[in-house]
Every structure is written in C-alpha cells, then in structure tokens.
Amino acid sequence: MSDIIIGIDLGTTNSEVAILKEGKVTVIPDREGRKILPSFVGIGEHGDVLVGEPAHNQYILYPERTVKSIKRHMGEDLRVELAGQHFSPQEISAIILKRLKATAEDYLGRSVQKAVITVPAYFSDAQRQATREAGEIAGLDVVRIINEPTAAALAYEAKTGTRKRILVYDLGGGTFDVSVVSIEDDVVEVLASHGNNRLGGDDFDARIVDHLVEHIKREHDFDITESRQIMARINRAAESAKRTLSDQPFVRIDEEYLFEKEGTPIHLSLELSRYEYEQMIAGYIDETLEAVHIALRGANLTASDIDEILLVGGSTRTPVVSERLFGELRKEPHRNIDPDLCVAMGAAVQAGVIAGESVSAVLVDITPYTYGTSAIAELDGELYPYVYVPIIRKNTPLPVSKTEAFYTSFDGQQEVDVRIYQGEAPDALNNIEIGEFRVKGLRKVPAGNTVTVSLDLDLNGILHVSAREKDTGLSKSITINNAIARFQGEEMGAAKARIDALFGPAAGAETLVEGAASERHHTEVKARALVEKAERLLEKASEEDREDMIDLIEDIRDGIAAGDLQAVETAVERLADILYYLDT
Ligand code: AMP
Secondary structure, eight states, X not given: OOOOEEXXXXXXXXXXXXXXXXXXXXXXXXXXXXXXXXXXXXXXXXXXXXXXXXXXXXXXXXXXXXXXXXXXXXTOOOOEEETTEEEOHHHHHHHHHHHHHHHHHHHHTSOOOEXXXXXXXXXXXXXXXXXXXXXXHTTOEEEEEEEHHHHHHHHHOSSOSSOEEEEEEEEOSSOEEEEEEEEETTEXXXXXXXXXXXXXXXXXXXXXXXXXXXXXXXXXXXXXXXXHHHHHHHHHHHHHHHHHHHHOSEEEEXXXXXXXXXXXXXXXXXXXXXXXXXXXXXXXXXXXXXXHHHHHHHTTOOGGGOOEEEEESGGGGSHHHHHHHHHHHSSOOBOOSOTTTXXXXXXXXXXXXXXXXXXXXXXXXXXXXXXXXXEEEEETTEEEEEEEEEEEOTTOBSSEEEEEEEEOSSTTOOEEEEEEEESOOSBGGGSEEEEEEEEEOOOOOOSOOEEEEEEEEOTTOOEEEEEEETTTOOEEEEEETTTTHHHHHHHHHHHHHHHHHTTOGGGHHHHHHHHHHHHHHHHHHHHHHHHHHHHHHGGGSOHHHHHHHHHHHHHHHHHHHHTOHHHHHHHHHHHXXXXXXXXX
C-alpha cells in the first residue's frame, strides 16, 4: 500500500488536517463532523487530557488548567504549567498533532505516519525545528515544512502552467500576515511577508466586549469585569455576535440572568449594527492595509502587479475586510475556498505531490454567479430605481446565507417590491431577474424604515429569499428552485455550442437558440419593469400621455404573449420616451 501523507495546518487558534486522494482534497472531519480543532489543550477535572473544543470551553473558567496559542512560543526555551505539570511548547503542540493524526487514522481506517506541516513565512529556523520536533513527539515523520501562504496559494492554484503573483492576506484569531507569493511553473516562492502576530479576530471580540461592559456599567451601574463567569459569557456572546455580523446587518445580543442586583435578575439585550462594529475595528483594518503596502514594497511590486488576492483565516469573513482590500488594490479578493481550511488543503496538495498523487484543480462547491436585489440609488451620477445590490457574491462557498438592510424611500411607504437578480452588471435590468415579490402592510412611518432582505443558497441551488420589516418582524419569503442549475445549464449550452461549432454547422443553430432565449428573457424582464413603472406614473400623466401609455402597455403585453420580440422592443422604446419626460 502506498504511503499516505497528511497535510496539517497547525494554527495559533485552530488546526486542521487534510488529505489529497485521487486528485481531490478532503479536510478530515472528526467523529462529530467537525473539521476545525481549536488549538487548545487542557487538563480536565479528573486529570484527563482535553484537546480542542472541551479545552476551549474550560479556558476562561480554568485558565490555570488550559493552554491556548502555544504556537506563539514555539522555538522558545520555556515550560508552560498545566495543572501542576510542566510542558515544553513542542509537547503541547504534539498533543494537538496527535489528535489530528488520530482523526485522520479513524477516517482513513489505517495508520498514518507521515505529514506535511505548515508554519508562518516569518518562522525562524528554531521555530521550524520546534515544529518538526512536535511532529516527531506525536509519532509523525514530518516530510516537509511549508509556509502557510505557499500552502494557501497551492490550494487555489494547484496546477497552473502560468506565472502568477498572489497576495495572501491571512487574518486569523490572533495573528495577521500578508505575503506576496510568486508561482512560476512548479516553483512557489514567498517574495515578501509582513504582519503583526498580535492582531486578529480576538481583538475584534475585545472591542465588542468593551462595548458591552460599558453598556452594562451605564445602564446598571455594575462592573462585570470582576467576575470571570460573567466575562466568559460576554466573551462568547461577543464572538458569536461578530460572526453573525459577517452575514447580517444587525445582531441582537441577548444574555438572560447575567447577574443579580439587589435581588433583581439583570438581563442583557442590546442591538449592534454592522456599521457600529465596523467603526470599532476600523483602526485594526487600517493597520492590516498598511502591512499590505509594506509587503508589496518588500517584493518590489505595486498593486497592479498582483494577479490574485487570496483570503485566509476566519476573520477575513468580516465583509469590511474584502471591501477595504478592493478599495485599496482595485481587485476583488478570491473567496472560493473556505478561508479556515485553505492552508490545510494546500498542505494536503503538497503532501499528495510528494506521495506521487496526480494533482488537478482543487474543487469546491461555489456559486458561479452573484445574486442580489435592486434599489433606488445613484448610478453614473443619477438617481436610478434599478441599481443592482449584490447580496451573495460570485465564488462564495456553498451553502451561504447573507442579509442586507434596505430603507424605505418615502414617508408612509407601506409596500416594497423585492426583485431578485442573478448577474454581475451594476444596472439590475442588465442582469437576469429570477424572482420577485411584494411586501405589503409596512408601518406608516417616515422614510428610512429598515427592511432586511435575506438570501440563503444551498448546495442544491435552491435560493430562499425573505424580506422582513425590522421593527415589526413582518416578513414575506419565496423559494427559487434551481437558482444555479438553470443558468449553469444555459452556460453549459453556450459552452457546448462553442465546442460543437468547431465540428460543423449543425450546432451553430443551437447557439442561436440559446442566445435568442436569453435575449428574449432579458427584453421581457426589462419590459415588465417598465410597465410597472408606467402604471405607477399613470396618475401623473396628462390625459393624452395616459392614453398612449395604456396603449403601449397593452402592445407590450400582447407582444410578450405572442413572443414578438420586435413589437415588444418598439413599444418599450416609445414608452420609455414618455416616462423619461414624466419622471423629469
Ligand atoms: P483562524 O485562526 O484562521 O482559525 O480564525 C479564527 C478567527 O476567525 C476567530 O477570531 C473567529 O472568531 C474568526 N471568525 C470565524 N468565523 C468568522 C465569521 N463568520 N466572521 C468573522 N470572524 C470569524
């Protein structure tokens, strides 16, 4: 039997193990299905060794019996105390590695002896040596140590013949690194690296914790920082709120019976918006962007020399991270591999190559299109009712669930139309409308009433859309089946036709049919939107215009029913002219 080599991401906050088999990378789950092992080691109440989640759970209550972030001490000559016993950093890391080895063996049903382990690009020889030793203590032959940004680049670009320069932005729980990596043929090289190994998602949690502590002080004149138990709950609540804000514009933080004051139980219930949270962490994000420029200078490159931006580390799920990176480098970061798992996946690719496995692109399930809705906003300097607002971006791993906030545009507005589009164009009408519905009965309040729109897209391509008036919870939803398959089919048809065309004229007709089908759909969507707008403006129109408008609306409907594209287009053009003057 050939040697199996596993790939391990031994992280400061979390660790993972993966393998490459038959060209496919799998991140190995434990028996409970968890792919991520928190890098925590502890001794339980009965002297048992705890690794991962149970050690993480006891950390805040029993820090004297728990070790976290041991990676920060790799290569140092020190001992950490754990329930009265002393351990070297290598030994603590070995406990984590041993667990990952066991998880892999359990999954594969055979013993595993060899591993590739990743380390940060800035690790010194002593730190790398300590990592090797940790592997040996765990019973693993460490066949290679590779740099984390190299692994990330391998996960994304398992096989390319081309030359690429990749910026790897890695923001984890407690560390931040940015590296410029060059891939040329089979050589992957880190050109420059910069970072701060004391900056990460834990700092973001701490900002929310500060906010909650202040809130409780203000509301109840009570300092919770004195109590470990309360702070443990607040820390958990803050981290969970932070994660929610990556997908939702608001989060409610509810902690019941937090403490008692003069015999009365005190509950915490506070709403935090993504906007407030982004203000709290803005300084940290600025710091990471400065590091990006330092790394670029170190590699003697400018932003325009970078071909790809890869996001690594759980904290890059915070939307403002990619927004600011895009603003700074004018390039959309890649999001098509889970940022928590891509280093382990790259380690597995490297392991597979060493073991002689053939490697092709690492496949993941991602959405091939962007999905979003439309809103009144500025487009090319003018107010336009159909500005596309992407909610789920192209290349996001599936399943995914995202929510954005919208606001009513006039006083007393009791209805909103929610249209869902698939596509990338800034003008929603140039995308494909895949569903729509109307929410009625909103409160009669001034403009600015918040309505959230949520999109859930699962692995089967089923898109669930819901809109909800934030203050009352009034909501409406629809389900769109085959949101992906339908259009993949179309794309596939086009690709097939392209290939078929190479072999003879018969297939050419198919291209036309495909093209015509989508053009018709497009014209119809535009026409329907225009008809709706015309109907809204009928009251405003003069009697003469109104008659013309009604005739044209009828022409459009008849044209659609008869499939007469030309007639629809002619009527649309004339109706658009009338509306233009009415609107201005
Ligand atoms: P890592 O060290 O790469 O495993 O990243 C762990 C960090 O990512 C922790 O600070 C997590 O709180 C953070 N994280 C995980 N998921 C999310 C999310 N959805 N949004 C924001 N931060 C996240």
